Each structure stands twice: as structure tokens, then as C-alpha cells.
Amino acid sequence: MAWHKSTSLAQAMRSLRLTPTLSKPKPSLSRTYATEAEAASVPAAAAPEINFEAFTQKPARIIPSSPSYFSGSPRFIDHVLQLESLQAKYASLPTVATSDAPRMAWFKLPQFRDYVGEPVPMKKYKSLLKILQRLNRIQPEIRPNEVQTTLSAFLRPGNPYAVETIPRTVDEHGRARGKGKRKESTAVVQLVEGEGEVLVNGKSLVEVFKRVHDRESALWALRCTQRLDKYNAWITVRGGGVTGQAEAITLALGRALLLHEPGLKPVLRKAGAITVDARRVERKKPGRVKARKMPTWVKR
């Protein structure tokens, strides 16, 4: 390509002058290719003394600090490789179940990003967490120090699990308090043992919920466990519509009932009375009619 330019002749001359630098280096005796068969090693003559002070202080090359330099996130990848090698090394150690492993507060993603100083994507961080959890499952009594120190490097500062949460119980008046949310509604239920009277915001259930279905679903926790006539409930419910309020009451009632009778948990779980429905209305976006609906296409 360079030959099409008007300066090509001059360039050619320059390149000609360069030829001595391009000549083949003299083959040294010590050189053998790895593709050649290894010759019997000849004892080399002792090399003359070198002034190492000067030589070792001279810079020779600029090279990357990490072998994963070209991946763009060398620190993260070095961490992953180190953890993987640890995992492979101690793969044969006995492990405990996930529930029995010590609880560790790993870095949250933004904290980890600060720690390595690289924009690590969520998915890759999750794969790293998986390795950490596997290493954490090694039986704590025989966990090697190496693993312990490596794992502790990934703990976030402070220990959020140090503060033990006090389990909630029925208070001294025999009341159990449960909260529940659904859609925009929030319900608080005070549950005491009684004859099955229910007051919602000071009114009877029939006044508040006109539909039979809503009444059913509000008291579903008591109905499915056949305890409709064993408890009295004082319910406060705010916000949202009728369905949302009814289902918020379901959740609150289920939670309050659990405080009285913890043994009912599997039944209530199966009946869906203590399952949280975290769905909320998706926000409307600009350029759209609703959250996702696009305006109708008009030709012009």
C-alpha cells in the first residue's frame, strides 16, 4: 500500500538502510528449540561475574501485573481463578448442609465493585458467590486456614448477623399481632382466642366486604385450619381496593395465627395463607400508554 504514495522511493531507500538491523541474529550455542529433541546437557563453562547491582536495577520491560490483563477485569478474574483452585484443592473435604454452614455476609454487588474497582456484572458475581458458598460449606472444624482467610476477604465490614432478632410471641394479654400487605393495602391483625368475632376497621366483615369471595379470602387462614370459631380478630386495614384489602388481611391473619400455633405452618403454607404476593402495579413509562402498552400506530 505504501508503494502507491509519491514518497515510496524515499521509503524504500530508508527501509534498505534498515536491513542490517533485520539480519538474522547469530545463533548462540545455548539455543535449542523446544520442538527439537533434548540433547544431553553439556556442562557449561562458568560465566564471568556480572555486575548485578546495575543490571537488576535497570528496567527492561513494561508488562501487565496480572495474567488476565486483556480480559478487561483482571482483578475479578484473578479472584475467581484463585477461588476455583481452592475449591478444586479442597474438593474432597467433608461438607455440611447449607443450613448448617456458618452464616456469612458476603459483599453486596456495589460493595464488591468498589472492592475490586471494576464494573463486574451481576451474573458473574453470582457465579463467584456460588464458589464462596461451596467453600463455606466445608466442615467448619476442619476448614483449612487458607480457606478461612480467603473467605474472610469477601465479607462485608461489620457483621449484620451478629444482632439476633427476637422471635415475636403472643403478648401478655394473649394478643398476637400480624401485618400483611397486598397491592396497595396494608392490614394489621390483632388475634385473640375467642368465639369467632371479626371486626374490620370497627365494622363487621359483611359491611366491609360485600362479595362473598372477599370475605372467604380474608378469613381463609382461619377457615382452612377450621379455627373460625376459636379466635376473635380486630383488624385495621388501610389503602388499596377491596380485593387488595381482603388479601392483605389473609396474610396478616395467617402470620398472627402462626404466633398462636406455630405447628400450623405447613398447612398455612400449603393453603397459601402466608405466601407473600410481592407483585405491585408497574409504573407507567413515558412514550407508552400504560406500563408496557404502546400507543396505536397511526399512519401519519
Place this chain on the structure above:
Amino acid sequence: MGKVNLTALRVRQTALNQFASGKTSKLPQWVGVVGEIPPAETLIRTRPPQHQLVHRRLKTVTVPYSEKPKVTVSLEYQEKRIKPKKASRLFQPVEIKYEEDQLRSKFFRDHPWELARPRVLLESTGKDFENYDWRRIEQPGKRLDGESVVQRQLWLLNHVPDITESAAYDIARREFYRLRLKEDIQRRVAAEEAEAYGAKFGPSYMEIGMKLENEQYDKWVTWARSAAQVQDQRHAALTGAPDLGDAGEASELEMEEPEAVPA
């Protein structure tokens, strides 16, 4: 072929040109290396290797004025005349053919169930063939299979004078059958011995399969009964007021109805 991008092959020239024109201040370290070990000529087409099928046979020839017949090696080339190639196909690779291909296809056509047996395709060093000697069909480190027969037959064809293909096939096959029978007997005896010492093998696959099938069949029978009952009831309701005998039946059906619903 379209346009060919030669950038990768011309790295050295480009580097030298860039240095000569002053674009780069330093020659890269690899320039000497690429000069010493130039890239291969990738784009020159060569005539691909031609593979011709050759049969090697030994034949006895009676030599005049001599008592003993002489054994000679005869090489038979592919019978079919190779068609002259079109110019456009001159540089295309050709089919690789070996003498045993035909023997192999014949064996597996005759013994299709041999293909269903598990087979090890993995080689660790690639030198397994050095341990094989096809003077006998059993080989150390190789399971007896169809390939043994093929290789044994090939050896016979190549080393026994005046042998026909079918004769070699018969010999190899007979050896193969005998060994297979031996294996079978060994397995049976081993199972009997184990049972005598108290081993329990449990139900066979066939028995498990039959059991599962029977379960499904029974399930269907119960379902069919209840379905037939429901159908009868509907039919009775549609036909309207039945006579006396039918009324008795209808009441019976009504009695049975609560049973059918939960099922």
C-alpha cells in the same frame, strides 16, 4: 474465492513499512521471529492425496520346470475405472477407502445387533494397534466385537495364499461365535455361582416393564368403569321417564353416583 484478506499474513511487511515511514518508533520484538519462521503459504492449492483401493492377496503360481509352486504377492487395484475428473473438481479431496470397509459393512449387515453393543472409541496414546496381532482373534486390551472379525478376516485375506473372501469370513466368524458362546457360558455360570452364594439380582428389566404396564392397564380399567357409568346415567336422563324395571336400575345408579364422583 472472492476477496482474500491478507492482513494477517503480511504482519511483518506492514510492521517494517510502518517503521520505515516513521509511524512507529520501534520495531516490535516479533519482527525477527516472523522473518525467520515465515507464515505458511496458505492459499496455494495442491493436488489432494489420491486414495486408491488396493487388495493385497497371496497367490500360488506353478512355475514351469519346478516341483514347488511359488507364492507371490498380488496387488489388485480398484476394479472400477476412475472417471477422469472435471477440471473444477481437480482440487477437491477424494474419498478415503480401505479394503476392510466392504468387509465391515458385510459383517454388520449380517449381524445388525452387534452395533447395539457398547464400544470403547477412546484411545489414550493412539498406539493400541501396536499391541494387536491378528493371527488370532482375541487381542489383549480389546473387547471382542465386530471389528475383531473384520480385522481377522482382513489378516486372513492378506496372509493366507489363495483364500477367498467368503472362506476368510467363515473362519473369522466361526472363531467369533465360539468366543461369544464361551463368554455367554461364563456369564451364566458366574450368575449361577453368585446365586448359590446368596446373591439376589431382583426382578429383570422385562419383569419391571411388565409390572409397570399392568399397573397402567388396571388404572385404565377403573377409569373406564366410572366413565361408562357416567355415560349410562346421562343416557338414562335423556331417554326420559323409564318404566318400572328401568327405575330400579336408575335408583341403583344414583346410589352409586357418590362413589363415582370422588374417583
Place this chain on the structure above:
Amino acid sequence: MIIRRTCRQLLALSQRAPVSSRFQSTLPETPVTPVQAVQTSPKDEITRPENPLLEMVQAQAGANTSAQQEIAAEESHRKNFSKLGTTVRTFYDPENVIRNPPKPSQISLEMLLAAQTHLGHSTSRWNPQNSRYIFGIREGVHIISLDVTAAYLRRAAKVVEEVAARGGLILFAGTRKGQKRAVVKAAELAKGYHIFERWIPGSLTNGEQILGHCETKVVNALDEELPDFKADLADRPSLKPDLVICLNPLENVVLLHECGLNNVPTIGIIDTDADPTRVTYPIPANDDSLRATCLIAGILGRAGEAGQARRLKMAQEGRTTYQPIKAEVLHLDPFTGQPPGGEGQKK
């Protein structure tokens, strides 16, 4: 009867089996390297990693908890009884090619054949530019000529070794699933660099943006870091590799294109459906078999190892095969070529 059979097997082993004629046809064509002489059994070099359990238990000599005592007891039990029973000598260990890859001098056609480097793609998928590497067609699949593979692999190994000996940065790239360990191992051997996830487009052409935050260091000829020059590394352009080895050129078109733009020589495994002109040094081989790619990466890694050893040996003697960067040049501003204080004084 058993004795008779074993005798027969021994006899069969001792008789040198006739080598199949199709191997003879290819063997003399291979470049004459004394393959036979070097082929000491690779088993000799296998050093299985010590059981970490034992090591760890020994380190924690005072086994204080019951679990530790249990493990120590189990380990001693295993040690006492490990000599009993049979030992399986010849078996295929798929890890072996990664843990202990063969040297370039050990390349043999049998090894390449066992690693399935000869299997190409379906004939309908071929790239006609590869016709000179193809031996023939078998069952509708192109078979790559093993002697060509061996020759090109040796050539590539030589290039890797030479570049390593001259202190070049060698990048191993294998982004397919399962190639990660081979790539990392090869980079470790050759003291090179590795990529086993997606190549970020623009890492070479837009290096300041993508690799700007990655750390570099100044080393002396013996590869020891010189911390005094750390201040001079700021605002330096990102580094570029001197040789790129790509195990799957089909997926890494962008990488190879960037290498072309930056004038970096490349080595690539070219299957029958790949374009051989994308790389400087093609190695015609099967790029779909993990065993084949691991073998090739390992061989190139070993070649790099030899080159690095040579370079360090020369450095021990006080010589370098390349032009070392000068301390004065390091202090200069990389873009203007002026001493860094110069502009400040003017202002």
C-alpha cells in the same frame, strides 16, 4: 488354563505387531524429528498433586477436634492399606492433558490421532481455502492430514518459543465452554496472558477506555518488579500483545480483526470450515474437540515455557534478547516525548 492364556498374551505382546500400512504411508513424510528417542513414557513425569487432606492434617498437627482426628485416622488408614489390592496402571485420564501437557518435541501422529485432531467438518461446510490441509473424505466428513497438522503445530510452537524468548507478551484466547482450564494452564506455563470469556471488542483498538484501569508494572530483565518506576506508568497507552493464540477463531472474528488492525501476529486452530487467512500461523486441526484444543494449547504453552526459560537463563548471564526500555525513556511523557516537568516550567 488362565496361566496358558496369560502366557499367550505375553507372547502376543512381545511380538512386535505389524504396523498397519496406512500409518507407514504417512510416517516417512513427517519432518525428521527424532520422535522415537524422546518418547519416554509420559507417565514418568506425572506428578499427582498430594492429597490436600494429608498435608492439611499434618500442618495442623495438634488435631484438637474430633473431626480432625477422624480425618487424620482415615488418612493414616489409607496410607497403611494403599499398597494392598490391584493398581490400574494404564488408564485414560482426561485431566492429564491439562495438568501435564506434552512438550513440542513429543508431538507424534498417534498422539494427534488419539486427540481427534484429524476430524474436520461435514464436507458441505468446508472452506475451499483449506483444501491443502485435507487428507480425504470419510463418511461425509473431511479428514485433516495429521502430518500437516504436526508440521504446522511445530512451526507454531517455534514461533511461540521465539516470541517468549524475546520477551513478547503472548495472549492465549479460548472462549469456548470448557477451554478455560487449558487456556489458563498454557498462559501459566508460558508466562503469558489468558482470555477465556468474551473478548471485549475494542480492547486493542480502544485500549485506553477498556484496559486503562488495569495495572501494569515495570520489570527488570529477570522479571522482578521495580517499584521505583510506578509513577512513570500513569497515562501510558495500554499494552498490546505481541502474539495472539486463538483456539476458536470462528467465534473470535473481532479479536482477529483487531489483531490485524494493530498488526499483531496470530496463531489459530483452523478447522475445515474456518478461514485460514484470518490468522498468520494456522494450525489445521479439529477445534470442536476439547481434547484436541487442550492438547494444542498445552503444547504451545510448553513451547512458551521453554522460551521463557531461555530468556531468563540469558538474563542470569546479564544479556537480553530484546532491546530493554531505558530508564530515561520511561521518565519521558509517552505522548509528547518531552520530560514531564517541561510544560509545567513553561507555565
